[in-house]
Structures are given as structure tokens and as C-alpha cells.
Amino acid sequence: MNTGNPFSTAGRPRLTALALALALPALVSAATDSPEDSPQATSASVYADAIGSAHFERSAIKVEQGYTVESGNLYTRDGDTGSLVVVRSPDGSVTAIVNSPDKRGLLTVNAQGKSKFTEEPVVDAQENDVVESNEPMGVDSTIAAEHRYVDALFAYAAYTLGKLESDAVGYALAQTETVNLSLRNSRISDVSLRLAAVAVFGDSNKVLDTSSEGLDNWQSLLSPYRTLFKTDINAAIAGGEGANGRANRPGYTSVNVWWSPTTFAHEMGHNAGGRHCLEQDGVNFNFGHDNGKTKTNLCYGSRAFYYSTPDVLDAYGLPLGNAQTANMARVWRENTARLTGYNPELPGLRVLLVSPSGAQSEASTTLAIPLVIPAGGIHVGVVALSRDIGPTELITESAARETMLTVPLYNAAYNQVPVKLRASRRRGNCTTAMNVAVSCSPYDKLDFNIEYKASDNPALPVGYYNGLLKLKAKSPDSNWSMPINIVISARK
Numbered sequence: 027m028n029t030g031n032p033f034s035t036a037g038r039p040r041l042t043a044l045a046l047a048l049a050l051p052a053l054v055s056a057a058t059d060s061p062e063d064s065p066q067a068t069s070a071s072v073y074a075d076a077i078g079s080a081h082f083e084r085s086a087i088k089v090e091q092g093y094t095v096e097s098g099n100l101y102t103r104d105g106d107t108g109s110l111v112v113v114r115s116p117d118g119s120v121t122a123i124v125n126s127p128d129k130r131g132l133l134t135v136n137a138q139g140k141s142k143f144t145e146e147p148v149v150d151a152q153e154n155d156v157v158e159s160n161e162p163m164g165v166d167s168t169i170a171a172e173h174r175y176v177d178a179l180f181a182y183a184a185y186t187l188g189k190l191e192s193d194a195v196g197y198a199l200a201q202t203e204t205v206n207l208s209l210r211n212s213r214i215s216d217v218s219l220r221l222a223a224v225a226v227f228g229d230s231n232k233v234l235d236t237s238s239e240g241l242d243n244w245q246s247l248l249s250p251y252r253t254l255f256k257t258d259i260n261a262a263i264a265g266g267e268g269a270n271g272r273a274n275r276p277g278y279t280s281v282n283v284w285w286s287p288t289t290f291a292h293e294m295g296h297n298a299g300g301r302h303c304l305e306q307d308g309v310n311f312n313f314g315h316d317n318g319k320t321k322t323n324l325c326y327g328s329r330a331f332y333y334s335t336p337d338v339l340d341a342y343g344l345p346l347g348n349a350q351t352a353n354m355a356r357v358w359r360e361n362t363a364r365l366t367g368y369n370p371e372l373p374g375l376r377v378l379l380v381s382p383s384g385a386q387s388e389a390s391t392t393l394a395i396p397l398v399i400p401a402g403g404i405h406v407g408v409v410a411l412s413r414d415i416g417p418t419e420l421i422t423e424s425a426a427r428e429t430m431l432t433v434p435l436y437n438a439a440y441n442q443v444p445v446k447l448r449a450s451r452r453r454g455n456c457t458t459a460m461n462v463a464v465s466c467s468p469y470d471k472l473d474f475n476i477e478y479k480a481s482d483n484p485a486l487p488v489g490y491y492n493g494l495l496k497l498k499a500k501s502p503d504s505n506w507s508m509p510i511n512i513v514i515s516a517r518k
Contacts, residue, residue, distance in 0.1 A: 065088060065089045066094065067084065067087060067096060068094065068096060068112050068114045070082065072122075073110065073122050075141075075143075076122065076124050076129070076131075076143055077100055077110060077126065077129075078129070079102065079103065080100040080102045080108060081102075082098055083098045083100075085099065085207070085210060086098070086206075086207070086210065090199060091199065091378055092115075092116045092391065092392065093116065093195065094113070095111075095200075095203055096110075096114075097110065097111045097112070097203045099211070099331075100124075100126050106126070106341065107127075107330065107341050108130075109126070109211075110122065110124055110125070111200050111203045111207060113196045113199045113200045115137075115193060115195070119134075119136050119137045119192075120133070120134070121133070121134055121193075121196040121199075121200045122134075123200050123201075123203075123204055123287040123288065125204070129145070130148075130328070131145040131146040132192075132285065132287045146285060146286050146288060148328055149327070152302075152304060153269055155236075155269050155270075155273065155296070156273055156275040157241055157272065157273070157277075158274075158275060159274040159276060161274070161276045161277050161364070162364075163276055163312075163360070163361065164299070164362070164363055164364040164365075166360060166363045167356070167359050167360045174217045174218075174366040175219070175371075176219045176258045176259055176365045177220050177222035177255075177259070177366075177371065178198070178219050178220065178221055178222055178223075178257060178258070179222060179223040179224075179248060179251060179252055179255055179257040179259070179260050179261065180197075180261045180262075181226070181247075181251075181260065181261070181263070182194055182224075182225075182226045182227070182262075183226075183227060183234050183264055184227065184490065186263050186264055186284050187226055188383045188384075189284060190263075190284050194224050194226060194382075194383075194515070195378055197263070198224055198261070198263075199221055200287070201263075201282075201287065201290045202219045202220070202221050204290060204291045204331060205218075205290065205291050208291050208323055209333065209358065211331055211332045211338070212334075212335045212337075212338060212354070214333065214335075214358045214359065216359070217366065219259075219294070222257045222372075222513070223251070223257050223378070225490075226380070226490045226492070226515045227490055228489050232247070234262070234264055235264050235265075235266045235268055235281070236266070236268050236269045236270065236271055236281050236282070236283060237269070240264065240272070240281055241273070241274070241280075244264075245279040248260045250436075250440060251492060252369070254494050255494060256371060257369060259278045259280075259365065259368070262281040262282070263282055263283075264281050265284055265285075266283070268283075269283075270282065270283050271289040271290070271293040273296035275299060275300070276361065276364070277297050278368055279297070280293035280296070281293075288329065291323045291331060292323050292324060295314070295333060295354060298354070298361050299312050299357050299361055300313065300323075300354050301313045301314070302314055303322070303352070306352060307351075308350075311351060311352065311356060311357070312357045313354070314329075314333075314354065315347045315352035317342075317344040319341075319342045319344055320341075320342070320344065322347070322352075322354070332346050333354035333357075334352040334354040334355070335347040335354065336348055372509070372511045373509050374508055374510055375499075375509070376513065377393040377476070377511075377512055378391065378512075379391045379447075379478060379512055379513070379514045379515070379516070380515045380516075381490075381515060381517035387478075387516070387518065388477070388478060388479050389477070390476065390477040391475075391476055392473050392474065392475050392476075393476070393510065393512075394473055395408075395473070395499050395508065404468035405463045405468055405501055406472055406499055406500070407420045407451060407460065407462055407499070407500065407501075408460040408461060408497050408499050409460075409461050411496055411498060415432055415433060416432070416461075419461065420463040420500065421462055422463065422464040423458075424458060424459045424461075427450060427457050427459065428448045428460075429449045429450065429459045429460045429461065430446060430447075430448060430482075431446070431448070431449055432445075433493065433514065434493065435491035435492060435516065436492050437487075437491055438489055442493075443491060445478070445483055445491050445516060446479075447477065447482075447514075448477040448478075448482070449474070449475065449497075451466075451472065451474055452472075452473040452474075452475060453466035453473070455467075457475075460474065476512055478516045483518060486518045487518065488518050489517070490515060490516070491516045491517075491518070492514065492516075493514050494511060494513055494514070496511055496512075497509075
């Protein structure tokens with residue numbers, strides 16, 4: 027069961043959505059306890075054309091995996107409502123999901139400022155997009171003492187990632203936030219999704235689309251990775267024709283087309299155990315809701331980022347659910363233990379290292395390691411858990427500014443292949459090999475850097491390599507240590 031440690035966002039207050047008829051306050055949750063490290067909102071000019079005259083009321087902002095994630099609702103002069111999710115990457119590129127009654131789709135802005143809007147077609151066709159599973163529906167409605175997290179593994183076909191024109195982590199964070207915004211809007215405050223892993227897969231002879239066969243193939247493909255990464259749900263991103271998405275109901279796997287970014291919140295509702303608006307039977311309560319003015323996530327057509335609930339009114343004063351026939355808020359509460367309990371959470375810190383699409387495959391990421399003064403000591407370094415991977419002991423000094431690691435990753439056939447990575451430790455203006463513990467200013471924050479370069483792996487066959495690298499931060503001054511989990515998807 028995933029309860030604590032929301033990675034880089036620990037200790038932030040949870041935000042509760044107001045009724046749809048009210049404007050949400052622009053609340054900000056800090057990225058760290060340090061004011062200078064608080065997340066800065068993305069300039070409104072980046073998405074101004076995409077939202078038109080609508081006013082964006084931000085309800086949450088945080089830094090996750092080094093990305094700034096913002097979300098909230100849109101309000102128009104006519105009283106209509108919509109939603110906006112904005113994710114800004116460390117290089118300044120932006121991925122945004124616009125969901126309003128008259129316009130919805132994916133906005134991408136690269137680091138050079140070039141923008142593209144891919145409009146999502148409104149699909150009113152009543153297609154069955156679920157595969158019934160043998161998973162038991164939850165009945166536990168106990169309110170947890172701690173906020174719980176559904177850890178998500180996002181998986182991409184290489185072809186899809188190339189079409190997306192957004193980096194894999196940014197798009198996954200945006201999709202995750204569409205569900206979290208829906209939960210907050212619906213006053214479901216004790217559970218949220220968390221991006222825990224990203225994996226990319228090259229060409230395959232298997233069908234990896236949104237068909238029922240594709241859903242089964244994705245679930246089989248991701249089964250060992252889900253176990254490896256200790257994630258709860260699979261969210262596959264595909265391309266091609268056919269349904270916008272498909273999911274097990276109830277279950278833990280969905281597949282969604284990249285050009286329909288509002289679909290994931292719909293399919294995640296099926297994973298929770300929900301049914302479509304039009305299927306309401308007057309007996310059960312696990313349905314979406316269409317009140318004639320507003321459609322919730324489990325409807326077809328133009329839908330709002332809400333899960334059905336009788337406790338929230340829309341802009342017209344109409345309830346967004348019914349306690350007897352449409353109460354997905356109750357479904358989420360009763361299935362929280364199931365959705366968060368598929369795998370035990372990986373202890374410690376987690377960071378993602380993912381090769382971008384395009385010509386360049388090099389990737390790097392930085393993990394801030396919490397200081398342990400005074401309990402742990404002022405000196406900290408990072409070691410491997412096996413000598414086959416890298417150094418397992420701390421040292422006081424080294425002429426080297428980085429450490430070469432040999433990491434076993436999995437190829438397309440799920441065979442382990444050694445891949446070279448570079449790691450270093452930075453404190454203040456000083457960069458050293460990762461296992462140096464004593465040198466550098468001991469009171470500056472400690473950053474751990476990990477980098478993949480194709481040039482370090484000249485004999486590696488072309489393809490994607492996915493896996494998990496486990497390291498440990500420790501101090502020579504005490505018995506303190508902190509596990510570090512690096513989820514890797516590298517491309518040669």
C-alpha cells in the first residue's frame with residue numbers, strides 16, 4: 027500500500043476542490059521548504075491562444091521529477107467551464123492539455139518556443155471500450171490516516187513517442203494530472219496518482235494498439251516491469267486508428283491514443299470500476315453522469331474533468347451525480363486500497379532517466395538528496411549495491427569528477443544487457459565522483475547526477491533498454507542511509 031513519500035513533493039498540503047459553480051482559489055503548494063525553490067508558474071502567454079478568452083484558475087502547482095506541474099479550471103464569460111493542465115520541463119518546453127466545451131486537445135511548445143496544437147476530435151460514438159476482468163471491486167470505504175498514491179507506469183511505443191512531439195516524462199505527468207485534477211474537483215481528497223516509472227519499447231510484432239488484443243498485449247508486456255518498478259497501474263500510450271482508449275474494468279491496465287489526451291481520465295475511471303453514463307441501471311452507483319448540461323469523465327463527447335458525485339454542483343447549479351446511480355467518488359474511495367495496494371512502494375527516493383525522441387538519445391537527470399544534518403552527519407556520498415555496477419564504499423577524495431557505472435538493463439526480449447552510465451555528486455561549486463563523501467562544502471545542498479550517453483556504449487545494439495538502478499546515499503558520520511531508485515529507459 028502506498029501511503030507516504032510522494033517523491034519530490036513530500037509534505038505538501040492537499041487541495042480540496044470547491045463546487046464547480048465557484049472559482050477555485052489560486053493556491054500554491056511549495057516544492058520544498060525553501061522559498062527560493064518554490065515552483066514558478068508558467069507564463070500565461072504560452073497557452074493564451076489555446077484557451078482563448080477563458081480565465082485560468084490554478085488549483086495546484088508543484089515540482090515533480092524536476093518538472094513544474096500546474097492544473098486548474100477554466101472559466102468563460104458565458105459561465106461555461108473547462109480545465110487546463112500545464113507541465114513545464116527543465117529545458118523550458120511545455121506540454122499542456124486543454125479540456126473546454128468548445129476546444130480540447132494537446133498543446134506542445136518546444137524549448138525554442140515553437141508551438142503546436144493537436145485538436146482532439148469529439149467522439150460521441152458509443153463504443154464499448156472496456157474488457158471485463160476478474161479483479162474484485164473494492165468495498166473498503168475507510169478513510170486512510172495518510173494520503174495514498176497509485177503509482178503509475180507509463181509505457182510508450184517508440185513510434186508513438188516520435189509522433190507526440192513532447193518528452194515522455196512531461197506527457198506522462200500531464201496525463202497523471204488530468205486524473206488528479208478530476209479527483210480534486212470531485213472532492214476525492216485521500217488518493218492521487220503518482221508517476222513512478224516510464225518505459226519505451228521499440229517496434230514489435232505484437233499488436234500494441236487500443237484494441238482488446240492490444241490491451242492484453244500491453245498488460246503482458248508490462249507485467250515484469252510492473253513487478254520490477256513496484257508500480258500499481260499500467261498506462262500505455264499508443265497511436266494508430268481505432269478506439270481512443272480501452273481499459274480493464276476493474277483492473278490496472280489501460281491503453282490510450284496520444285492524440286486524445288482527455289481519454290486517460292476516462293479509462294482510469296474504468297480501472298477504478300466505473301461504467302458509462304448511458305449505462306445507468308438505476309440500481310448500481312458506479313456510473314458517470316450527464317445532467318443535461320455537464321458530462322463527467324465516464325461519458326462520451328465533450329466531458330469535464332470530474333468524476334460523478336452528488337456533492338458537487340456545476341455552473342448551472344445541477345449536481346454532477348446521484349447517490350444511488352452515479353457516484354464515482356464513492357467508487358474511488360471504496361477502491362483506493364485495491365488501486366494503491368498492487369505492489370509495495372519502493373523505499374527511498376526515485377528519479378526517472380529517459381532518452382528523448384528524435385536524433386539525440388542522450389539523457390541526464392539530477393536528484394536532490396535531503397541533507398541529514400545533524401542526525402546523519404554533514405558528509406554524504408552515493409554508493410552502488412554491487413561491485414559489478416560500481417563502487418560500494420565511500421572515499422574521502424578522488425581526482426575523478428564522475429563515476430562510470432555498468433547497469434544491467436532489459437532489451438526488447440527481456441534479456442539483461444550491460445549499459446554504461448555516468449554518475450557524479452555536486453555540492454556547491456564542487457563536482458566529484460559519486461562515492462566521495464568528505465570533500466566540497468558540507469553545508470551546501472547535495473545533488474546527485476546521472477547521465478546516459480550513446481557514445482559510451484558503442485557496441486550496444488540499436489534499440490530501447492529499460493530497467494531499474496538501485497543505489498544508496500550514506501554518511502560516514504553515522505548509520506544513516508537513503509535508498510535511491512533510478513528508473514531508466516535509454517535508447518541507442
